[in-house]
Amino acid sequence: MLPSGTEGPRLFLLLLGFLSSSCLWVEGRSRKPNVVLILTDDQDVSLGGMTPLKKTKALIADHGMTFSNAYVASALCCPSRSSILTGRYPHNHHVLNNTIEGNCSSKAWQKTQEPYTFPALLYSSGYQTFFAGKYLNQYGSEEAGGINHVPPGWSYWYALEKNSKYYNYTLSENGQPKPHGQNYSQDYLTDVLANVSLDFLNYKSNHEPFFMMIATPAPHSPWTAAPQYEKAFLNASAPRGSNFNVHGKDKHWLIRQAKSPMSNSSIQYLDNAFRKRWQTLLSVDDLVEKLLKQLEARGELDNTFVFFTSDNGYHTGQFSLPIDKRQLYEFDIKVPLLVRGPGIKPNQITKSLVANIDLGPTILDIAGYDLNKTQMDGMSFLPIMTNNTNVTWRTDILVEYQGEGSNTSDPTCPTLGPGVSQCFPDCVCEDSYNNTYACVRTIAAAYDLQYCEFDDAEVFVEVYNITADPNQLTNIAKTIDKEILEQMNHRLMMLQSCSGPSCHTPGVFDPRYRFDPRLMFMDQGQQSHTLSRKTLK
Template identity: 50%
Template structure:
């Protein structure tokens, strides 16, 4: 990315509730001094199966105080490719991260050289923001093969990146390039603590900030914080119309291969998965409340855009598949998206379809920047701040996933009739 691709957006005059200024340079300074942003990125949280239900505080403090999107979708239903799209604003076939392996482009040397410099953090940082990231980044981040914990992605002043995939205990964080090991500290709470430290460090500065908190919840292994381990004891998995159906002959080959319906012994396990996912989200709900309270205490809440979303959805028993993502169905691609901030009316419902690749250009526009032409996504800021947006706005989009594709990502003992490594499975030991 070069500077010519980044231009100050002096047209909308909508940012941060401040008056438009006729002098472009003066207006941009006003943006830098007034606009703040906080993004909460959740892992594997669905919308279709009631993923927001346990998060009462988040719904109240963000959704009710701002906008709730009813048709937000991801363009690839798996972690690393989706996160790569969120960061860069482009489709999978343009950023080249096709799966969760290094050889599939996940946090690979090629990604670091060609795509990471295009992450939204880089232009936002260049625009004068102090930037902060804590939590899960990309599944292969921190691996020795791709630079280890010493690699700090460009555009971040404060970096607290999780090495590898989501866990809740016994993990390593790269703290500004230095590995730090944790054993008994619940990761979501550690992410919060670093975030609060950052916020308080900014309280006496005149610079703008941009903060991302990326929690492990509600990704497997679905480990709840101890104080929530006994919650939702009577909750059962949501029985959607496509739950545990016995006829998948009209579906693609992967669904036709699965036993239908699922064995009876599997159903209580699905209930446990469903309940434990909800339990992990209670700590995230607490985190959101604490951060918003801190923003209020610092006197900057009303000048801050707050975004809450997920990298993709999830299925639990839909089409007789146990639990995972990776499928092109609504449970896997529809995600929660809540946003509050300056010039966004309360209790706003946005029904226009938006995509995960739209987040990067939206954040850039909030920062007063025009998104570069290479981005596939488009900003949806106008949906938030303009009451006269065309209601019949349509969107055609692509959902991509190429499979894991590497022999080391599957179990060779898995009795699949076709061994093309397009699916992950494990031996049934129940």
């Protein structure tokens, strides 16, 4: 049941139940599959972020497919969530960072992107759509239309105002503000999301398929665990891999300025954050268990696809950066992705390279929506999940980020000058305007590479052979074969300029690709593209 004080959504859901019971249900009638998308906030996979989620692994991964190479188009909340919703790279949806000025939930976003998100398309094709949790970082702010704004295409809207919290927050219940306090039994946000989701399942219409998106606050700061989990993982500490607490040699300026080795206070701080992050995830594990048990009890689990993923990764001490995201390395851009559903065999692991821009096309494909009617940059990985042997999959994706910065110097970092947005212990400043980069992440039969360029005065380049150097200690930009370097540079320029189907063209190491220094030609009659440098604007 919903926590007390949530009469608004209860009445709404009871009305849905009344409408449902008044509709004639034909026993055995086929229906499109249901879809559930569970989205965590800042959950890494490279540093053990899935470890606390024992139930989630048992209920989703063990019954379906784990994607071992799932990435985000941008390692920051608002650009990444915008990519999930639109199926587009940041250079096409134009959300650059977590600010209104960076287009996060802005009026321009609402006008040009929101009507065409994949949930809106699902709604237009007969799906009931349900949202609960964190939407976009600036949602509910006055400049974004306030909490009364409900994006098009949602049958039921239960969204958090602004950024992740666990207590003392306000929710938009179908456009009406509902404040919450700090009483655990009534207000702990992860549990509130679980309860309202269960009520939706109880009272929704039974003659229409449904889509649910549940976006938890965990494990985002302030890392407030439920009372029963506050003493969990007390002996845990951040992984001490080979890239922990070491100087970022041959890396871009922002990494090179980090104090290395870190002080004891910084290490204690990040270890404490690491433990608390895991503690908050235990409530997410409970949410998943409750939701799937309810789907099973209602006889709907076998006709439901369940996706579990995160909006970006996270780091805790790598290259002497205590905590944050935003960086181009595996720990920040790689995320968990687990899926179970009709036609997916249990206990599968795939190495196919997928990105969060693929979630929308995949879910629309599941719903039978004609993907030719969209202009999404992503691709449906439904054929991969159902073991279609005829599918030819991509070998590379784009990762892009524009530094957020600030308008004034941070007084705690006087040597770094203007453009520093925030600092953690010992002044390891995580972002600045010149932290603007674009990368090609390539996974092919013979290559596992990352190529990145910075949009700064240096035009700094970082290249990593992930097979030989999984912790990305050695930048091989000056030693890699020049032809490969040139090919990756041209591929990056093409991806930075792509839109819709042109983002689906073969990658550098795909057999269908043929390289020329002046033009990039695509075999099988595909259109050629003149190359030109394009950065995020």
